[in-house]
Amino acid sequence: MPNKFTHIDCHAHVNFPNYDTDRAEVIARAHAEGVAIINVGTTLEASRDIVKLAEQYESGVYAIVGMHPLHVKYDKDQTDSEQQTVDSNLNKDGESKNTNTVQDVISAHYSHDYSEDFDEVEFEKLVAHPKTVGVGECGIDIFKLPPDLDNPKDRANLLIIQETVFRKQIQLAVKYDKPIMIHARESYGKILEILDEEFITHGAKLRGNAHFFAGTVEEAQAFLNRGFTVSFTGVITFAKQYEDLVNHVPLEDMLSETDCPFVAPTPHRGKRNEPVFVIEVVKAIARIKGIDEELVRKTLIQNAKEQFKLDF
Numbered sequence: 681m682p683n684k685f686t687h688i689d690c691h692a693h694v695n696f697p698n699y700d701t702d703r704a705e706v707i708a709r710a711h712a713e714g715v716a717i718i719n720v721g722t723t724l725e726a727s728r729d730i731v732k733l734a735e736q737y738e739s740g741v742y743a744i745v746g747m748h749p750l751h752v753k754y755d756k757d758q759t760d761s762e763q764q765t766v767d768s769n770l771n772k773d774g775e776s777k778n779t780n781t782v783q784d785v786i787s788a789h790y791s792h793d794y795s796e797d798f799d800e801v802e803f804e805k806l807v808a809h810p811k812t813v814g815v816g817e818c819g820i821d822i823f824k825l826p827p828d829l830d831n832p833k834d835r836a837n838l839l840i841i842q843e844t845v846f847r848k849q850i851q852l853a854v855k856y857d858k859p860i861m862i863h864a865r866e867s868y869g870k871i872l873e874i875l876d877e878e879f880i881t882h883g884a885k886l887r888g889n890a891h892f893f894a895g896t897v898e899e900a901q902a903f904l905n906r907g908f909t910v911s912f913t914g915v916i917t918f919a920k921q922y923e924d925l926v927n928h929v930p931l932e933d934m935l936s937e938t939d940c941p942f943v944a945p946t947p948h949r950g951k952r953n954e955p956v957f958v959i960e961v962v963k964a965i966a967r968i969k970g971i972d973e974e975l976v977r978k979t980l981i982q983n984a985k986e987q988f989k990l991d992f
């Protein structure tokens with residue numbers, strides 16, 4: 681179906697339970713408006729789900745597989761012993777051990793689930809899949825920790841573990857010549873540091889996108905200088921503080937996304953977000969930059985096709 685897709689949502693989570701009752705309709709609504717979808721994995725199970733979902737469509741639904749930093753396995757009890765090899769510098773002998781597991785402590789926190797080992801063998805199978813167009817969402821996020829982990833020692837340990845899993849995903853991406861999809865929260869400096877070390881080994885084979893960009897103009901420029909794209913969500917339709925960023929990032933280095941089910945754009949605020957609403961993100965970019973909407977639309981879909989080597 682050549683030229684069927686006129687827009688693209690480069691970062692969606694249509695696999696989430698939010699769509700359990702109408703997933704096919706959500707995808708059909710997007711496709712009817714010419715919106716292609718890239719679903720992004722957060723765990724191994726989610727990554728398997730999105731690959732399966734992509735397999736059901738001849739075109740226009742793709743997968744980026746990987747592990748979100750808020751899911752990397754971190755067991756406070758085991759940190760002093762089993763994870764010593766990862767953590768030799770930070771081990772503090774003699775410190776009393778907490779008898780609660782991290783899972784007990786964080787079970788009340790929806791967004792944190794430090795429970796999953798990064799299964800390289802299983803992830804590699806998914807990365808190699810023809811419907812997989814990238815690796816992620818991967819990165820660093822220790823911005824807001826559950827109260828029991830919000831101390832310097834756990835913060836440092838968790839950072840090391842997230843970094844290890846991030847680097848493993850970088851290696852898989854480079855091995856299969858696919859871009860990475862970066863998740864960062866208050867961690868752009870650390871991520872850039874890791875990228876610069878990895879560039880020494882991988883050079884320009886290491887490429888990707890900084891998703892839901894919320895850093896400074898300088899930080900955005902640092903990603904652009906390293907050949908990365910930067911993507912924006914529906915938040916730019918209502919949050920004025922993004923305008924400098926949107927103006928700064930050249931259209932050629934930008935991607936459109938929704939990060940649905942989160943952050944629905946104006947005029948759908950407060951509702952569940954979905955991929956078809958990426959059209960509002962494209963309109964907002966055109967408005968903020970003062971560029972013709974049709975040119976914005978064409979450039980954004982071209983950027984995605986080039987970065988993710990899409991089949992349409």
Ligand SMILES: [Zn+2]
Nearest residue numbers: 691720817939
């Ligand atoms: Zn996401």
